Amino acid sequence: MDIQSAGGSLIRPxxxxxxxxxxxxxxxxxxxxxxxxxxxxxxxxxxADPWEVAGELREHGFRASPNHVVVGQPLFFGGPASRPFPVRPLSYRPGRARSPVVVSLLDTGVGKHPWWTGSEWYGALGRDDADSTEGAQAGHGTFIAGLILRQAPGVTLTSCRVLNGDGVGDEAHVIRALNRLRERPPHVLNLSFGCHTFDDRPPPLLADALSAFPDTVTVACAGNTAGERPFWPAALPGVVGVGAVDAAQERRAPFSSYGPWVDACARGEWLTSTYLEGGEFGGYAAWSGTSFAAALVAGAVADAARDRPPQEAARMLLDPGEARQIRDLGALVPASL
Known part of the structure; x- marks a missing residue:
């Protein structure tokens, strides 16, 4: 997969x-x-230089950008020391009746797992929606799916694979997936990936694609860069950008990005969830990252949206007058996982 780097951003050459x-x-x-x-x-x-061509198009009034590379765990920028670690099986009891809320997950896909094998939503997924089985980030989407379901039992998940097994994709594939979602917009959209842009400005075409979901709550990870440089799409207006706090839910996790563009935070250290089977893994893992903090926030919004519009549910959860605020990370969304 060809990748070009310049100015702290990655693009397709x-x-x-x-x-x-x-x-x-x-x-x-x-x-x-x-x-x-x-x-x-x-x-x-x-x-021809993609940055110069994009700049010239913008001077002519066009919405244009290099095809930025997006990553699920931005290890290229010094991400967390954590990799997934095998853990013993976790118990899961949905407990409540089926929820009317639909959560869409754009990621590495969702793999087979006992928690949802036989469910209606998993049966509706196509072969191209399955999780990658090889690569450093294989299982990323499956891990996130379990976190969402534990936060919001009974919701329906939809999945679209936009990242490969190494957690790498690009802006073009993400926008295509979003455009396909327009026919049936979800209540909550989880985007546990992102990128820096070559000029630190919002990627215009990705922003346009997300603006087509005015009633959907879009949740995106703030990145594992341990810095305050904007990470997109988390830093876009209208997107809930999520950073990570430590396992005690008291302070910022060392790897988490932060800044005024981060809206919310949740635990991002040593979370346990569903994972792929194979090798030393028996279908469960422990993992760390803002990707998973974002999933907890997406799940909390989805659970609160059972009996109210999703945007109202998000405002309620992130209300600065009610939610505890963590410096440079926004409102804390507690998790008991």
Whole structure:
């Protein structure tokens, strides 16, 4: 998988995202154009700089950006020391009646697991929605699915694989997945991945895609960079950006990103959840990261949205007059996992 780095951001070499109407402006740099699910990718000629081409398109009033690489655990930027560790089986009792809330999970996919094998929502997933079985981040989506279900028993999950087994994807694939979701928008959307941009400005096409879900609560991880540089899409207005606190839920986890753009936080250290079976793992693991803090917040919103609109549920949970505030991390969403 080709990746180019510059300015602390990662992109696909030679690719720019833009509206199709922008193609005529950059014909002298264009080798090919591909378009699917509402996303236009301009493939540049050799030597053309994606940052410069995106900048020129913006000067002409177009919404454009390099095709940024997104990561589920941004280890490229010095992420947490933790990898998944095997643990003993966890008990799970849904307990309550089925919830009307739908939570969409864009990640590495969701793998087979006893907690949901035979459920209606898992049976509806396609082969392309299954979790990756190889790579450093294989099982990432399966782990998140278990966290959400423990926070919000009875919800329906939908899954779309936008990250590979190493937890790597790109903006184009994410936007395509979001565009496909427009027909049946979920109540809550969990995005446990993100990126830095080359200019630290919001990625315009990703922002446009998310703005098409005004009634959905979008929750995204703040990243494991231990810094305050904006991490997208968590830093977008309208997205609930989630940082991580330690296992005691008292202070910021050492790896967590932070800053005024972070809206909420939850435990992100040594969480236990569902995982893939194989090798030393028997279907359960312990793992750390803001990815999993985001899942706890998404689950809490989904549970609160059983009897109220999702946006109202989120405002209630994050109300600064009610929720405990953690410096540079926003409102603490407690978890008893």
């Amino acid at each position: 030679g690719q720019v995202l833009a509206d199709r109407s922008a193609v005529s402006v950059v014909t002298r740099w264009t080798r090919a154009v591909s378009e699917s699910d509402g996303v236009c990718v301009i493939h540049l000629t050799s030597g």
